[in-house]
Each structure stands twice: as C-alpha cells, then as structure tokens.
Amino acid sequence: MENHTETTVDRRRRVILFPLPYQGHINPMLQLANLLYSKGFSITILHTNYNKPKTSNYPHFTFRFILDNDPHDERYSNLPLHGMGALSRVILFNQYGADQLRHQLEQELSAKDEPSVSCLITDALWHFTQSVADSLSLPRLVLRTSSLFCFLIYASIPLLDDRGYLSLSDNTTPFLDGLGYHDLSDNKRLEEQVEEFPMLKVKDIVKMGFKREKDGVGGVVDNMVKQTKASSGIIWNSFKELEESELETIRRDIPAPSFPIPFAKHFTASSSSLLEHDRSFFPWLDQQPPKSVVYVSFGSVAQVEEKHFMEMVHGLVDSKQLFLWVVRPGFVSGSTWLEPLPDGFLSEKGRIVKWAPQQEVLGHEAIGAFWTHCGWNSTLESVCEGVPMICSPFWGDQPLDARYVSDVWKVGVYLENGWRRQEITSAIRRVMTDEEMRERASVLKQKLDGSLMKGGSSYESVESLVAYVSSF
Ligand code: UDP
Numbered sequence: 001m002e003n004h005t006e007t008t009v010d011r012r013r014r015v016i017l018f019p020l021p022y023q024g025h026i027n028p029m030l031q032l033a034n035l036l037y038s039k040g041f042s043i044t045i046l047h048t049n050y051n052k053p054k055t056s057n058y059p060h061f062t063f064r065f066i067l068d069n070d071p072h073d074e075r076y077s078n079l080p081l082h083g084m085g086a087l088s089r090v091i092l093f094n095q096y097g098a099d100q101l102r103h104q105l106e107q108e109l110s111a112k113d114e115p116s117v118s119c120l121i122t123d124a125l126w127h128f129t130q131s132v133a134d135s136l137s138l139p140r141l142v143l144r145t146s147s148l149f150c151f152l153i154y155a156s157i158p159l160l161d162d163r164g165y166l167s168l169s170d171n172t173t174p175f176l177d178g179l180g181y182h183d184l185s186d187n188k189r190l191e192e193q194v195e196e197f198p199m200l201k202v203k204d205i206v207k208m209g210f211k212r213e214k215d216g217v218g219g220v221v222d223n224m225v226k227q228t229k230a231s232s233g234i235i236w237n238s239f240k241e242l243e244e245s246e247l248e249t250i251r252r253d254i255p256a257p258s259f260p261i262p263f264a265k266h267f268t269a270s271s272s273s274l275l276e277h278d279r280s281f282f283p284w285l286d287q288q289p290p291k292s293v294v295y296v297s298f299g300s301v302a303q304v305e306e307k308h309f310m311e312m313v314h315g316l317v318d319s320k321q322l323f324l325w326v327v328r329p330g331f332v333s334g335s336t337w338l339e340p341l342p343d344g345f346l347s348e349k350g351r352i353v354k355w356a357p358q359q360e361v362l363g364h365e366a367i368g369a370f371w372t373h374c375g376w377n378s379t380l381e382s383v384c385e386g387v388p389m390i391c392s393p394f395w396g397d398q399p400l401d402a403r404y405v406s407d408v409w410k411v412g413v414y415l416e417n418g419w420r421r422q423e424i425t426s427a428i429r430r431v432m433t434d435e436e437m438r439e440r441a442s443v444l445k446q447k448l449d450g451s452l453m454k455g456g457s458s459y460e461s462v463e464s465l466v467a468y469v470s471s472f
Pocket of ligand 1: 355
C-alpha cells in the first residue's frame with residue numbers, strides 16, 4: 001500500500017461523495033474518499049441509513065444520512081436483501097431521491113463554517129444526481145465501480161438487444177438465482193462469439209440478466225450510461241495496463257476525462273466492511289505451506305440454492321486441496337448459515353468463516369487460488385495480489401469479468417457450465433498447479449505495481465484527478 005504523506009493540509013476545499021449502499025460500491029468510494037483526504041481535501045459523505053458504514057472508523061469525515069430517514073415510508077421497507085432483488089432500492093431512490101438530494105446539497109453549498117464545495121462525486125448508478133447537480137451548477141464526477149470493458153458492453157445493450165441476445169434470457173430465468181447454466185447449455189447460439197465483442201460468447205451477455213427496459217434494472221443501467229457520459233469526469237477502479245484498448249475507446253468517445261485508479265493498492269477496504277471480520281483462522285493459515293490454500297468467497301450479495309451449495313461442497317472435498325471458505329449467513333437460500341453442511345466436512349483440510357478481511361487473505365503467502373464470483377472488487381483485489389482465479393459468476397458484470405479473467409488475461413478458469421462437482425474439482429486442481437497461469441498473474445501484478453511508481457499511469461491518474469478536482 002502506498003504511503004500518503006499529507007502535504008497541503010489546509011483543507012480549504014471540500015468534496016462531497018455519495019456511494020451506492022452496497023459493500024462492493026461502498027468500499028471503492030471510501031477508498032477514494034481516503035485518497036482525496038490524504039491529498040488535502042475535506043470530505044463529506046452522503047449515505048442512506050440502509051447499510052451505513054461504521055462512521056467511527058472515519059472520524060476525519062462528515063457523514064450526512066439521506067433518502068431513507070422516514071422509517072414509515074413503505075416504499076423502502078421489506079425490500080429484498082440478497083440477489084438481484086437487492087437492487088430494487090437503487091431503482092426506487094433513483095426515482096424519488098432528487099428533491100431530498102437537492103435540499104441537502106443546497107445546505108452544503110451555503111454552509112458558512114464549512115470549506116467551499118469543489119464538486120460532487122457519486123456512484124455512476126446514482127444517475128438521478130446528474131440533473132440535480134446541473135440545477136445547482138455543481139460539477140459532478142462519477143465513480144464507476146466496475147471495469148471499463150463492462151461499461152462499453154453496458155453501453156451497447158441496445159445494439160445487443162437488436163441482435164436478439166437479451167431475449168434469449170426469457171427461458172433461462174433460473175440462473176438469476178445462481179444457476180441455470182444447465183438450461184443455457186442446450187442452445188447452440190449461446191456458445192457463439194459476439195460480433196462486436198469477439199472476446200465474449202453470447203451466453204455471457206445472456207447471463208448478465210438484463211432487459212432493455214425503461215424501468216427496472218435495465219433502465220438503471222441505461223440511465224447510468226447516459227448520465228456517466230454527461231458527467232464532468234469518470235473515476236474507474238482499474239488501471240491502464242489492464243484495459244488499455246478500452247481506455248483508448250472511452251477517451252476517444254467520451255469528452256469527460258477518465259481517471260483509472262486501482263483503489264485496493266492505495267487503501268484497504270477493511271474499515272468500510274459492513275460485516276465483522278473473523279480473524280480467528282489466521283494462526284491456521286500461517287501454518288500452511290506457500291500457495292497451498294484455495295480461498296473461496298462469493299461477495300456480499302450472491303446467493304445459491306442448497307443443491308448447488310452441495311455441488312460446491314463435494315467439488316472442494318474431491319479436489320483434496322486446503323481451503324478457506326467465506327459462507328455469509330444467508331448465502332444458501334433457505335438456510336440461516338451452514339445447516340446443509342454434511343457432518344465431518346470440516347477437517348484439517350479447511351476452515352469456514354462468515355466474513356474475512358479479504359485483501360489481507362489474498363495477500364497471504366499461503367493462498368494459491370481464489371474461487372470467486374468475479375465481482376469487480378474481488379477480481380481486482382486478486383489481480384493486485386497476483387492470485388489466479390476460479391470463476392463462478394452470477395449476474396451483472398460478473399460473467400463479463402469471468403470471461404476476461406479466463407480468456408483475455410488468462411489468469412483463471414471459468415466454470416461456465418455452473419455448479420458441477422467434477423468440473424469444480426478439475427478447475428481447482430488446474431488453477432492450483434498451472435505454473436504458466438500463476439506466472440501470468442504475477443506479471444499482471446508487476447505491471448500494476450509499476451503503474452503506481454512516480455511517472456507510472458496510475459500515479460499520474462491520481463495526480464491529474466487531484467489537479468482536476470482542485471480546478472473547480
Ligand atoms: N469482502 C470482504 N470479506 C469477505 C468477502 C468480501 O471484505 O469475506 C469484500 C471484498 O474484499 C470486496 C467486497 O467485499 O471489496 C465485495 O465486492 P465485489 O465487487 O467483489 O462483490 P459484491 O459483493 O459487490 O458482489
């Protein structure tokens with residue numbers, strides 16, 4: 001991690017940041033906030049009460065809670081917590097949030113005893129914030145918490161729909177619950193290459209699970225693309241060497257400046273964790289040989305059915321590898337935690353915890369592979385530590401990330417047929433033993449490390465972002 005010395009700490013300028021209230025979005029936004037603070041800015045965070053981060057970990061920031069202050073507002077009660085349904089909050093707040101946000105920003109802008117506001121930085125999925133910022137003549141930058149290639153693919157959804165790809169998902173809804181890959185494999189068209197994005201198969205598009213629609217998740221994605229293009233600047237959690245041609249395309253097509261910054265290399269995400277980290281396994285992990293343990297985690301939202309969980313259990317056992325497995329309470333649908341686990345499963349071979357300090361685990365020398373759902377933070381954190389991956393994506397950007405990991409960067413294996421124990425076992429064995437794959441992962445990590453040195457692309461990105469934010 002970089003050492004940030006605070007040089008110009010007069011804090012006369014303030015940046016207001018507004019993350020989406022989910023772990024995978026809160027982490028990079030608060031890492032960005034820490035980075036800007038370390039460069040001398042004063043920080044105000046706008047947040048929902050839902051999923052509020054531990055404010056005591058950020059005594060140097062000011063927090064304001066907005067959008068869901070009324071506990072009796074029935075629009076926001078009883079919304080789903082897991083799977084794609086968790087996004088319903090985003091749909092609703094985007095519809096109803098403008099007045100509250102405008103009111104809050106007016107107060108911030110007129111506050112006499114606070115540093116003057118330089119700009120607003122919101123999650124790109126808060127698309128409603130662009131018109132609010134425009135109405136106050138406040139520059140709005142976005143933080144896009146996913147990859148650049150994902151943005152380009154999301155921006156092409158109308159085109160992909162015209163090709164008929166999105167409607168192929170009509171008979172395959174079960175995969176939204178964590179599988180359906182078996183249902184998909186019957187259709188030959190799904191294995192075809194996507195003409196506009198030759199690195200993708202049609203099924204990668206289908207697995208995103210989107211529809212072209214005005215409302216719903218498809219509508220949020222469509223508006224996200226439009227309002228990102230309309231913003232004053234785009235901050236990406238990525239680095240140039242990872243997505244060079246995508247960065248060129250975006251810089252050519254979008255006038256607003258782009259700043260790719262790999263946040264995990266600047267600040268750890270552990271202080272913004274919504275769940276308590278279990279650290280009890282570290283003495284066990286410390287005793288394991290280098291690169292001998294598979295780390296297994298599927299992020300903060302994904303959920304599987306019990307029968308698929310059992311395939312995972314058998315796949316892991318049959319691989320005969322050591323493992324550290326994060327099973328969140330609620331990960332197995334219909335269970336509170338580990339009820340379906342067979343007796344005797346946990347031997348000296350493995351440990352299961354509810355939540356772990358993931359970056360620290362990935363950086364531990366005993367970790368040899370990461371079996372992941374390919375959420376973008378997890379993917380990038382693995383790249384940061386040079387750990388090869390086994391990919392089991394669920395929906396959204398995850399199937400796209402998995403394809404890049406396996407077919408573009410070639411630092412992992414994509415389990416593209418879903419949860420089948422034999423395939424799980426052989427993928428784990430392959431990733432644990434493939435020295436060439438490990439070498440490629442290590443080269444990628446070296447490129448990333450190089451980009452952070454003075455004069456490197458990520459270093460320059462931070463410098464130009466700071467100059468840009470200071471210029472407003
Ligand atoms: N994470 C963690 N502990 C865990 C599992 C995940 O701290 O046991 C963190 C992980 O480091 C990452 C975030 O949670 O920063 C998950 O984000 P990601 O984009 O990978 O997936 P999402 O949760 O959004 O599906």
